[in-house]
Amino acid sequence: MMLLDRRYGLRRLILGALLVIAAVAVTSLTSGERGATTGIENLVDDVVFPLQAVAHRVAQSFASARSWFADINRLKAENEELKKRTSEIDSIKVQLDDALNENRRLRELAGFAERSPFAFIPADVVGRSTDNWFSTIVVGRGSLSGVEKNWPVLSSKGLLGRTIKVTARTSTVLLLLDTDSSAGVLVERSRDAGIVSGGRSDNLLKMTMFSRDADVREGDSVVTSGLGSIYPGGLLVGSVEKVEREEYGLIKSALVRPASDFGRIEEALIMRPPAGEKPR
Amino acid sequence: MKYWPLVAIPLSWILQVLLAARFGPINAIPDIPLLLAAFSGLLMGPDAGAATGFFAGLLQDISFGRYIGVHALSRAACGFVSGYAGKRVLPDSLAVPFLVGFGATLLDDLVSLVIFGVAGAGTFVLRRQMLVLTASAYNALLGPLAFMLVSRLSSGKPTQGKM
Numbered sequence A: 001m002m003l004l005d006r007r008y009g010l011r012r013l014i015l016g017a018l019l020v021i022a023a024v025a026v027t028s029l030t031s032g033e034r035g036a037t038t039g040i041e042n043l044v045d046d047v048v049f050p051l052q053a054v055a056h057r058v059a060q061s062f063a064s065a066r067s068w069f070a071d072i073n074r075l076k077a078e079n080e081e082l083k084k085r086t087s088e089i090d091s092i093k094v095q096l097d098d099a100l101n102e103n104r105r106l107r108e109l110a111g112f113a114e115r116s117p118f119a120f121i122p123a124d125v126v127g128r129s130t131d132n133w134f135s136t137i138v139v140g141r142g143s144l145s146g147v148e149k150n151w152p153v154l155s156s157k158g159l160l161g162r163t164i165k166v167t168a169r170t171s172t173v174l175l176l177l178d179t180d181s182s183a184g185v186l187v188e189r190s191r192d193a194g195i196v197s198g199g200r201s202d203n204l205l206k207m208t209m210f211s212r213d214a215d216v217r218e219g220d221s222v223v224t225s226g227l228g229s230i231y232p233g234g235l236l237v238g239s240v241e242k243v244e245r246e247e248y249g250l251i252k253s254a255l256v257r258p259a260s261d262f263g264r265i266e267e268a269l270i271m272r273p274p275a276g277e278k279p280r
Numbered sequence B: 001m002k003y004w005p006l007v008a009i010p011l012s013w014i015l016q017v018l019l020a021a022r023f024g025p026i027n028a029i030p031d032i033p034l035l036l037a038a039f040s041g042l043l044m045g046p047d048a049g050a051a052t053g054f055f056a057g058l059l060q061d062i063s064f065g066r067y068i069g070v071h072a073l074s075r076a077a078c079g080f081v082s083g084y085a086g087k088r089v090l091p092d093s094l095a096v097p098f099l100v101g102f103g104a105t106l107l108d109d110l111v112s113l114v115i116f117g118v119a120g121a122g123t124f125v126l127r128r129q130m131l132v133l134t135a136s137a138y139n140a141l142l143g144p145l146a147f148m149l150v151s152r153l154s155s156g157k158p159t160q161g162k163m
Helices: A002-029 A039-070 A072-110 B004-022 B032-044 B046-064 B070-088 B096-118 B129-153
Strands: A119-128 A136-139 A152-154 A159-166 A171-175 A182-187 A193-197 A205-209 A221-224 A236-244 A253-258 A267-272
Touching: A002 B046, A002 B070, A002 B096, A039 A119, A039 B004, A039 B046, A119 B004, A136 A159, A136 A267, A182 A236, A193 A253, A205 A236, B004 B032, B004 B046, B004 B129, B032 B046, B032 B070, B032 B096, B032 B129, B046 B070, B070 B096, B096 B129
Parallel strands: none
Antiparallel strands: A119 A136, A119 A267, A136 A171, A152 A159, A152 A267, A159 A171, A182 A193, A182 A221, A193 A205, A205 A253, A221 A236, A236 A253
């Protein structure tokens, strides 16, 4: 009987050890950039997406109904204010239309082609990472909408991250806040370059400057530099919250508060690169 | 009811997906598959806990698409340890479901951290201490409910646990 127990224990130990080795190996293999998603992943996505979409819609309807009741008085006051502002905006719009027309004429005169290399695919945020390790969101647009891996994703306020997994109907977006995220950036005012990366517990981004003498000040806007292969230049990342001065350090760094409010993302814009430019 | 984990595993994952969607992407969230693994272990023994945890975690890994294997292993470890603890360590007390919910979250995090390290998968450090503590608190609060559900599903007979 004891021999049987021992054999059973040994078998269990070997099975456990094999499982551990296999899991660590697969984790290692799937830790980097991956190619196309597998059939199983697509199947899983096909099951989950309709549920996520329904849950998202139901939650949104509840949220809008609640805010409608709560905000009715505020809305009345706001309505009055907006009426006043509309008349002001009307007059500004006339001036703006004039300026746009003038700009178009001048471009034509100078022989410039219309430069609008980027197109945006709007998408609802339908989910997030199901654990506490990764900072990702799931948006309701996938390869059926033409989305591909490593396309930049923005909110109305600034850069959010990039697509890391695309299935037929959804895309997973790795947020800038994630440990695995980084982007080449510039301080807009001084044009000094650096890299921002995530992984901080305070939800700020760490910006490491390439030069120790880089001119960075609190409040400076930080934009993408366009030097990497994923993010084009000029996308707003955030503003400098704190410059970290290391007197004898070799590098200079700063903390950047992201322009996007990562806690409340409901819609996102997926940025389609210009034709001919393929992401990594 | 013998094969209830076959239904409970995908169901826990679907619940997790729906629950996660209601929390912002930077907030801590409770972990239903982890609770399933831990309480399966507690009520049905270490082997059943490890198996339930492994498949519940694997499903979560596949849905994320990167670092496949981390959750499979960490949840299997949680299921196994809570089963082992249920047999030998944990006292007969009402506090047990809370303790298991809390402890399983910490253990899951620790095991994940080790696997990430061994697999050379990124530079994960204890960067989200608050998230871990908040998630542990959520899971501790959900512990009694998970205990009741798993207890009911497994015929209401804690086979090996001490409860």
